[in-house]
Amino acid sequence: xxxxxxxxxxxxxxxxxxxxxxxxxxxxxxxxxxxxxxxxxxxxxxxxxxxxxxxxxxxxxxxxxxxxxxxxxxxxxxxxxxxxxxxxxxxxxxxxxxxxxxxxxxxxxxxxxxxxxxxxxxxxxxxxxxxxxxxxx
Amino acid sequence: xxxxxxxxxxxxxxxxxxxxxxxxxxxxxxxxxxxxxxxxxxxxxxxxxxxxxxxxxxxxxxxxxxxxxxxxxxxxxxxxxxxxxxxxxxxxxxxxxxxxxxxxxxxxxxxxxxxxxxxx
Numbered sequence: 001x002x003x004x005x006x007x008x009x010x011x012x013x014x015x016x017x018x019x020x021x022x023x024x025x026x027x028x029x030x031x032x033x034x035x036x037x038x039x040x041x042x043x044x045x046x047x048x049x050x051x052x053x054x055x056x057x058x059x060x061x062x063x064x065x066x067x068x069x070x071x072x073x074x075x076x077x078x079x080x081x082x083x084x085x086x087x088x089x090x091x092x093x094x095x096x097x098x099x100x101x102x103x104x105x106x107x108x109x110x111x112x113x114x115x116x117x118x119x120x121x122x123x124x125x126x127x128x129x130x131x132x133x134x135x136x137x
Numbered sequence: 138x139x140x141x142x143x144x145x146x147x148x149x150x151x152x153x154x155x156x157x158x159x160x161x162x163x164x165x166x167x168x169x170x171x172x173x174x175x176x177x178x179x180x181x182x183x184x185x186x187x188x189x190x191x192x193x194x195x196x197x198x199x200x201x202x203x204x205x206x207x208x209x210x211x212x213x214x215x216x217x218x219x220x221x222x223x224x225x226x227x228x229x230x231x232x233x234x235x236x237x238x239x240x241x242x243x244x245x246x247x248x249x250x251x252x253x254x255x256x257x
Contacts, residue, residue: 014168014169035230038199042199042201042234045166045201049168049203053168094239095238101209101213103209106205106238107202110234110237110238113237
């Protein structure tokens with residue numbers, strides 16, 4: 001872990017998520033190649049929107065806690081909401097032909113594709129993910 | 138006293154009877170922004186009666202899954218009136234997003250505007 005770790009607690013507000021996303025993007029761009037920075041940006045965007053919209057249901061009394069760190073070879077981020085939690089296995093496969101036009105599950109699919117490791121903790125309230133430099137894809 | 142003008146998010150040009158839409162924003166993000174882009178796109182079909190539409194992504198560097206949802210709805214609307222929607226000029230990174238989500242199978246995606254116009 002690097003000494004550049006940052007912790008934020010933001011309200012369930014997409015504008016606050018946007019500002020945090022911009023901070024993370026600026027930090028990541030100093031250390032990662034463009035396609036890796038795109039991957040991290042995509043995963044963080046989707047996870048923050050999931051936490052605010054689906055986790056906290058945009059409840060202004062609930063917060064989202066974000067801890068991220070940028071190390072020499074990896075970016076780690078942990079996003080926790082105060083919602084009821086969920087089971088990621090219950091989310092239908094959005095790439096199945098019958099689900100292709102449905103709105104759910106696409107963000108999670110993108111997160112799993114773009115990040116090197118993804119873990120759900122605390123009944124789905126926390127997503128912990130990392131991107132390794134020069135990892136796949 | 139005057140109302141703040143609504144920011145323009147799309148530029149629409151006519152090429153014959155085809156409406157060619159360019160996105161003004163580099164990043165198609167943010168619930169409210171995506172909602173407004175969706176409304177403007179849907180208006181082309183619902184109010185302006187356009188049936189042949191090209192979406193040119195040349196200016197777009199990033200879009201989220203919420204934006205994909207609007208594109209799916211737009212595609213459905215165009216199909217409902219027996220029209221045609223073609224996407225073009227999509228960056229390598231965003232093209233990959235369509236491929237991961239398998240939406241490249243749902244949409245007609247062509248490399249550039251010229252080939253998109255020839256698809257009608």
